[in-house]
């Protein structure tokens with residue numbers, strides 16, 4: 001039986017911030033400061049031991065072999081699809097998971113509306129939900145319905161574990177789980193327009 005600490009270590013060691021295509025630097029370079037802050041915040045959030053332990057519990061419960069998770073990357077810059085929607089995350093059959101940030105426009109619109117603390121909760125929740133979602137895809141592959149249902153289930157279990165949430169936090173979580181993270185095709189998490 002692989003030790004719990006061992007599987008935690010695998011996820012921890014693998015997770016890092018990557019640049020992706022060189023073109024991104026040209027496209028988004030001026031906003032590097034925003035993305036640095038955003039992504040280090042996400043990395044810290046996902047590396048929290050409590051969350052790592054939770055992920056390992058989830059992988060065990062779902063009987064997903066932790067060694068299937070080969071690579072977890074946090075992309076420095078966002079990925080916009082042709083329809084203009086941003087991608088939240090993606091995974092492939094080789095166990096490579098990529099998570100993407102929101103753009104600086106987030107600071108101007110939603111973040112101002114939500115207020116600083118709620119905006120932080122939003123960013124944390126979005127990242128956690130995305131990682132949970134993509135890990136589940138390793139097992140359920142193209143069964144998006146199942147993955148979405150389980151993402152909601154596990155996200156809520158973790159949230160409960162963390163303690164009471166304010167009504168605003170509940171609203172943010174359901175916004176993320178119902179709207180933001182949805183999928184059109186292939187194994188990727190899409191993000192709809194937020195209005």
Ligand SMILES: [Zn+2]
Pocket residue numbers: 133137144147182183187188189
């Ligand atoms: Zn999906």
